Amino acid sequence: MQAEIVNKPSFANIVVRLSAGDKFIAEAGAMTSMSTSVQIDTKWSGGFFRAILKRVLGGESMFINVFSTATEGELRLTQPLPGDIDCLELNGNTMYLQPGAFIACEPGVKLGLSWAGWRMLIAREGLFRLKVSGTGRVWFGAYGGIFQREIDSEYIVDSGHLVAYEPTVKVRVALAGGIISSFFSGEGLVTKLNGPGRIYMQSRSFDGLAAWTNAHLY
Amino acid sequence: MDIHQTFSGGIFSESIEGGRASAQIQLTREGITATANSGEQFLLPYRECKIEIGGASDRMVFCRNADRSLTIYCEERAFSKTLADASMGLLDQQIKQRQLLQRKEIWSGRGWLVAFLAGSVLLLVVGYYGVRAAGQAAARALPISVDKQIGDLAYKHIDVGGPEVHDPVVKEAIQKMVDRLAPHAAIKGLKFDVHVFQSPMVNAFALPGGKIVVFTGLIEKAESPEQVAGVLGHEMAHATLRHGLERFGQSLGMATAVTLLIGNTEGVIAAGAQLFQLASVNSYGREQESAADAEGVRMLNAAGIDPSGLPKFFETLKHEEGDIPDAMAWISTHPQHEDRIKALEKLISSLPACVPVPLELDWSDIQKRVGKDVSKK
Numbered sequence: 001m002q003a004e005i006v007n008k009p010s011f012a013n014i015v016v017r018l019s020a021g022d023k024f025i026a027e028a029g030a031m032t033s034m035s036t037s038v039q040i041d042t043k044w045s046g047g048f049f050r051a052i053l054k055r056v057l058g059g060e061s062m063f064i065n066v067f068s069t070a071t072e073g074e075l076r077l078t079q080p081l082p083g084d085i086d087c088l089e090l091n092g093n094t095m096y097l098q099p100g101a102f103i104a105c106e107p108g109v110k111l112g113l114s115w116a117g118w119r120m121l122i123a124r125e126g127l128f129r130l131k132v133s134g135t136g137r138v139w140f141g142a143y144g145g146i147f148q149r150e151i152d153s154e155y156i157v158d159s160g161h162l163v164a165y166e167p168t169v170k171v172r173v174a175l176a177g178g179i180i181s182s183f184f185s186g187e188g189l190v191t192k193l194n195g196p197g198r199i200y201m202q203s204r205s206f207d208g209l210a211a212w213t214n215a216h217l218y
Numbered sequence: 219m220d221i222h223q224t225f226s227g228g229i230f231s232e233s234i235e236g237g238r239a240s241a242q243i244q245l246t247r248e249g250i251t252a253t254a255n256s257g258e259q260f261l262l263p264y265r266e267c268k269i270e271i272g273g274a275s276d277r278m279v280f281c282r283n284a285d286r287s288l289t290i291y292c293e294e295r296a297f298s299k300t301l302a303d304a305s306m307g308l309l310d311q312q313i314k315q316r317q318l319l320q321r322k323e324i325w326s327g328r329g330w331l332v333a334f335l336a337g338s339v340l341l342l343v344v345g346y347y348g349v350r351a352a353g354q355a356a357a358r359a360l361p362i363s364v365d366k367q368i369g370d371l372a373y374k375h376i377d378v379g380g381p382e383v384h385d386p387v388v389k390e391a392i393q394k395m396v397d398r399l400a401p402h403a404a405i406k407g408l409k410f411d412v413h414v415f416q417s418p419m420v421n422a423f424a425l426p427g428g429k430i431v432v433f434t435g436l437i438e439k440a441e442s443p444e445q446v447a448g449v450l451g452h453e454m455a456h457a458t459l460r461h462g463l464e465r466f467g468q469s470l471g472m473a474t475a476v477t478l479l480i481g482n483t484e485g486v487i488a489a490g491a492q493l494f495q496l497a498s499v500n501s502y503g504r505e506q507e508s509a510a511d512a513e514g515v516r517m518l519n520a521a522g523i524d525p526s527g528l529p530k531f532f533e534t535l536k537h538e539e540g541d542i543p544d545a546m547a548w549i550s551t552h553p554q555h556e557d558r559i560k561a562l563e564k565l566i567s568s569l570p571a572c573v574p575v576p577l578e579l580d581w582s583d584i585q586k587r588v589g590k591d592v593s594k595k
Contacts, residue, residue, distance in 0.1 A: 092240045092255065093228070096274055114274075118331050129274075150237065152286060166238075168228070168280070168291055170272035172327075194272050196230045196280070196289050198238075 106136030144204030227292030366427030448528030
């Protein structure tokens, strides 16, 4: 199986070439086009109850599509937001994805939900995060560009910009400054991250777009 | 304790490609030994080890050397205890301190969460009542002429259904009731203006400023003029207590307050009139209904009209309800009449005693007149 991210960074999408026997797992609704030789098998994402939990708590789809082919075929996948897509290679390690970031993965990858803590509710980061582990590649998307950073000590990311992080990274919610400056600086709540570990961020925040749009509606 | 136990974890080191690797960790006599998946071995002696606790799960133990060039971490629950034991007390203190710090942070986090939730609830409650109170206060501060303007404007646009009744006998009868009640109104300067309309609806309503609309259905249904007077007293009380503006103030809340602050009442009048076109016939709040009941019977009593007319009218309607539900508009906008009859009777018994002076009207004649088509002059 070959996979390539094309049209980077603004309107990135994934082109997958499947050979006989290959399987490819994607979030429901991610497929934009495919060869007739490719079959889709729709499954509950990790069983009925887990699927519902993922939908309600993790911001992910209840269903996953498993693509396979008996001969060979091409498959193209995308994400709903304009922005970049990146690929992670898991080799027995774990990564956490923020709700909604997951697009696709190889069959060796395990998708789970992990409790993120009540504080994340305040920061509107989602109470749960998607935990990807196992072996294989994972594709995740973001709104805007994706950039990564190795952090060792404390690092601050505005809420809504964190996309993925390693399990060694501690995520906390904090005020951007004092109470007054947090209110008026327009930064409000931020996430404070503690390394060591790698974090992935997005250059735009959807909440930011929503707020901007809202302000221009009337 | 099994010091030969192997833990799953990982390493951060610049000497590894990519800077990190999963690893198997053993706690040996020399120190923390981590074997990367590639087979490469790393040793961190206990005395060089600085402990940190954190990670996404808040319980990952990091063992780092002084210049932080090597980090060995593990998330397994037994790791910190085994590490404390294996280091022969060298790391005991550090681990305990870090764990304490961690616990403190978790509790302070919970404290903030509780404070945040409590603050949000408080803000909602205070905000709700604040807006209500501000709206009401703003409405009360308006001159009574605003009530009249709103009422007049709304009246022009309200579709009452039937034609206006101009029969002088009917009009005079209603006017007589109003004239007796008016001197006892809670506020002075309100001119009550009664209009009778041909409609089977058993209904009457008051607009802000003293415009009162009575439907012929009400006159036909009432068994005595005192019952109509009771309803009129109640409706007049809505006007004198300025319930319309109060309700309007609540629904527009801050908008009203702000408009008033900048001294523009035209907007308020227009918006108020619009509201009353939609809602004139229905729904004052339950508190306002009770207040209008109390004020209504007080006025009736002071005017020497038997105040039991109002509860009696409720009784009359209660018996007939179900026969013609559509026509029972007044009762349908005035729910819980069972309780209200009781509350009214209690109220009336607490009023200062007075000998009622009957309304001297030929009631059956008036009822006959409204039964016919009397819409023509």
